[in-house]
Amino acid sequence: MKKTVDVSLPIGPVHPVFKEPCRIKCETSGEYVINAELELGYVKKGIERIMVGRPWQEVMFLAERVCGICSVIHNYVCIEGMERINGVAVPDRAAYLRLVVNELDRIQSHLLANYSYCYTIEHETLAMYLLNLRETAMDALEYITGARVTCSYIIPGGVRFDLSPEKEQKLRTMIDHIDSELTRFVRMFEGGSLIALRSKDVGTFSREEAIESHAVGPTARASNLDNDCRLFHPTYQKLGFESVLLDEGDNYARIMLRFLEVFQSTQLIRSALDSMEKGTIRGGGEIGGGFAEWAGEAPRGELTYTIDTDEHGRVKKIGIRTPSIMNIEACVHYMIKGVHSSADVTSTYISSDPCIACNER
Amino acid sequence: MTALQDVKNAVRSRSIHVCYVNVGSCNGCDIEILACLAPRYDIEQYGIYVHNNPREADILLVTGGFSPQWEDKLKEVWDKIPEPKAAIAIGNCPISGCVFNREGTYLDPPVRKHIPIAAEVPGCPPRPTEILEAVLSLAPVVFKDYEERGE
Amino acid sequence: MASSIIWYLREFIRGEWITKFFTVKTAPLVTPPHFRGFPTLTDRECTHCLACMMICPAPDAIEVLETDGVWKPVVYPGHCIRCGLCVEACPEDVLTAGELLSVQKEDQTSFESAFHLTIDPVLCSRCGNCAVACPINKEIDPYLGGTGTAFSDEVIMRITNGEMRIINPEKCTGCKTCEETCSNHAIRVARVVVGVQEGWK
Numbered sequence: 001m002k003k004t005v006d007v008s009l010p011i012g013p014v015h016p017v018f019k020e021p022c023r024i025k026c027e028t029s030g031e032y033v034i035n036a037e038l039e040l041g042y043v044k045k046g047i048e049r050i051m052v053g054r055p056w057q058e059v060m061f062l063a064e065r066v067c068g069i070c071s072v073i074h075n076y077v078c079i080e081g082m083e084r085i086n087g088v089a090v091p092d093r094a095a096y097l098r099l100v101v102n103e104l105d106r107i108q109s110h111l112l113a114n115y116s117y118c119y120t121i122e123h124e125t126l127a128m129y130l131l132n133l134r135e136t137a138m139d140a141l142e143y144i145t146g147a148r149v150t151c152s153y154i155i156p157g158g159v160r161f162d163l164s165p166e167k168e169q170k171l172r173t174m175i176d177h178i179d180s181e182l183t184r185f186v187r188m189f190e191g192g193s194l195i196a197l198r199s200k201d202v203g204t205f206s207r208e209e210a211i212e213s214h215a216v217g218p219t220a221r222a223s224n225l226d227n228d229c230r231l232f233h234p235t236y237q238k239l240g241f242e243s244v245l246l247d248e249g250d251n252y253a254r255i256m257l258r259f260l261e262v263f264q265s266t267q268l269i270r271s272a273l274d275s276m277e278k279g280t281i282r283g284g285g286e287i288g289g290g291f292a293e294w295a296g297e298a299p300r301g302e303l304t305y306t307i308d309t310d311e312h313g314r315v316k317k318i319g320i321r322t323p324s325i326m327n328i329e330a331c332v333h334y335m336i337k338g339v340h341s342s343a344d345v346t347s348t349y350i351s352s353d354p355c356i357a358c359n360e361r
Numbered sequence: 362m363t364a365l366q367d368v369k370n371a372v373r374s375r376s377i378h379v380c381y382v383n384v385g386s387c388n389g390c391d392i393e394i395l396a397c398l399a400p401r402y403d404i405e406q407y408g409i410y411v412h413n414n415p416r417e418a419d420i421l422l423v424t425g426g427f428s429p430q431w432e433d434k435l436k437e438v439w440d441k442i443p444e445p446k447a448a449i450a451i452g453n454c455p456i457s458g459c460v461f462n463r464e465g466t467y468l469d470p471p472v473r474k475h476i477p478i479a480a481e482v483p484g485c486p487p488r489p490t491e492i493l494e495a496v497l498s499l500a501p502v503v504f505k506d507y508e509e510r511g512e
Numbered sequence: 513m514a515s516s517i518i519w520y521l522r523e524f525i526r527g528e529w530i531t532k533f534f535t536v537k538t539a540p541l542v543t544p545p546h547f548r549g550f551p552t553l554t555d556r557e558c559t560h561c562l563a564c565m566m567i568c569p570a571p572d573a574i575e576v577l578e579t580d581g582v583w584k585p586v587v588y589p590g591h592c593i594r595c596g597l598c599v600e601a602c603p604e605d606v607l608t609a610g611e612l613l614s615v616q617k618e619d620q621t622s623f624e625s626a627f628h629l630t631i632d633p634v635l636c637s638r639c640g641n642c643a644v645a646c647p648i649n650k651e652i653d654p655y656l657g658g659t660g661t662a663f664s665d666e667v668i669m670r671i672t673n674g675e676m677r678i679i680n681p682e683k684c685t686g687c688k689t690c691e692e693t694c695s696n697h698a699i700r701v702a703r704v705v706v707g708v709q710e711g712w713k
Contacts, residue, residue, distance in 0.1 A: 014438060131395070149389045313704060
């Protein structure tokens with residue numbers, strides 16, 4: 001369906017600020033962007049089709065590799081969904097360890113998203129500071145699980161490895177380091193007036209538009225829409241979790257919300273390490289046949305797995321709904337439309353933290 | 362003109378411009394390439410500059426197994442890069458398809474069938490130290506005496 | 513405008529920043545010992561039980577080959593995803609990666625495998641190819657018939673009275689040769705794995 005417009009600006013698959021290929025076609029009149037369209041399909045692999053007929057020890061690795069940035073949460077939701085099919089129980093220590101690794105992954109994903117935004121605004125000092133701080137979180141992940149990305153730490157019935165007391169001490173010093181350095185960087189971000197010129201009141205997204213376009217995650221919470229999946233997860237509720245909300249709904253609010261969530265994550269890790277007691281880390285338990293549906297909070301929003309297994313635990317049908325499916329729609333069709341200059345298209349797109357690999361699986 | 366060739370070899374091994382293209386990966390290898398840019402494993406100190414423009418690049422980094430949309434486009438990106446050029450495959454996906462190489466997939470591994478690959482770095486994903494070791498050991502060799510090899 | 517210049521000056525005139533500027537070195541290119549690398553061989557003897565091949569999630573990543581009468585597992589780096597399941601599953605500790613073996617000894621964790629055979633009676637054409645292809649059948653009864661019949665009662669499955677009957681399913685080792693041989697996808701092998709820890713049950 002071709003449409004003839006005055007000026008069409010394609011921002012193409014291979015682009016200096018895009019990490020993943022997608023094409024945004026903007027219709028502009030002068031500098032003002034009137035309309036935008038999205039073209040996807042560059043990384044489709046057919047993962048849900050490959051998973052059919054496979055047991056959990058192969059499905060888990062395929063689920064992890066749907067997206068390399070948020071790989072721990074895919075592992076978490078897939079295994080918890082399979083456990084709920086016939087009620088496999090998890091010991092307490094394993095539940096807290098799962099939470100620690102999940103929050104470490106959230107910290108590194110939020111720091112990567114903010115690095116990406118600062119790089120798009122060409123503020124390379126802050127971008128490189130954030131990327132360097134992210135390395136501390138990756139070191140902590142490597143120390144606990146043995147791998148930086150795609151950790152494969154969570155199995156049905158518990159986790160794979162235990163946390164010895166020396167590792168726990170080292171983890172606490174790393175978390176304190178992240179906390180202290182990040183307060184400095186947030187002050188730099190808040191006080192910069194050139195950053196404010198490019199971020200405040202750019203790409204505004206009101207609460208009604210968020211409800212209409214089904215936005216999830218930090219993109220919606222920055223517009224005062226509360227839909228955090230951690231509010232109904234039992235382990236998070238034991239530690240008293242409350243979601244963070246902001247009001248303005250522009251680029252600045254989305255980036256500040258991610259910084260505030262990193263602080264919340266370090267606090268959650270500390271309270272999980274304090275509440276952990278000695279015990280077993282694997283509870284055994286075979287996965288049976290049946291149907292289950294489970295949702296979790298990925299760094300970008302709500303992630304849902306719908307799993308159907310046969311009597312020996314092999315997958316018959318599986319459906320994955322990732323948060324980027326909703327967020328990219330919200331970004332391109334609502335946020336980019338009112339943007340005043342076509343130079344702001346890329347920074348608005350990056351501030352909503354898209355993950356094309358999650359979108360297309 | 363061996364003195365001129367020596368000067369060319371020396372310059373080409375110390376200043377390399379890199380462009381990366383993602384032909385269907387999960388992003389794990391892409392963020393390990395970004396981690397090479399971080400001040401911890403600084404890749405710019407060796408003269409390797411990662412921007413993302415094929416017209417100004419010397420080396421193309423390919424990540425991901427080959428998805429169907431890129432069948433006509435990867436050849437065009439490869440043809441846009443001016444001589445001398447080389448391509449490096451990073452991660453398991455361009456070598457063999459990694460875990461996605463089962464029946465019912467849309468991928469078409471290996472990428473070696475579509476464009477000529479000079480080196481491979483295995484791992485899922487490879488650690489930044491492994492990527493750096495591969496690139497640094499490759500830098501003096503890949504463009505050495507390029508004119509005399511007639512490629 | 514003035515306030516952001518003051519923030520930058522405050523940032524770059526700190527003593528810590530100035531000392532780091534003149535003495536910084538980038539990290540050396542060393543892989544830490546707790547990183548889970550490609551599995552390497554220890555000196556223990558491999559009994560070719562093939563537990564590593566049965567649990568590996570990546571296609572064609574590990575094979576157990578015999579050279580000069582000695583069996584050894586061989587890992588192909590272009591296919592292996594470095595998950596570490598083969599290191600944990602081996603009962604003789606022939607493979608090692610990072611700190612996995614020492615952590616496994618400390619926590620006393622392991623994986624238990626079981627294999628279940630199912631035949632779909634609608635799709636099965638009763639040709640007997642699966643019984644002929646099964647390597648365990650061949651080991652137990654060398655005089656196995658070409659259409660899947662057998663005299664011995666110790667085989668895993670055989671054709672009797674026109675039907676494929678599974679007699680001793682507990683002897684199955686999960687190699688899936690029957691599943692790959694069947695042209696109708698009627699026989700399927702389920703590899704069920706459970707992660708356990710001693711001191712739990």
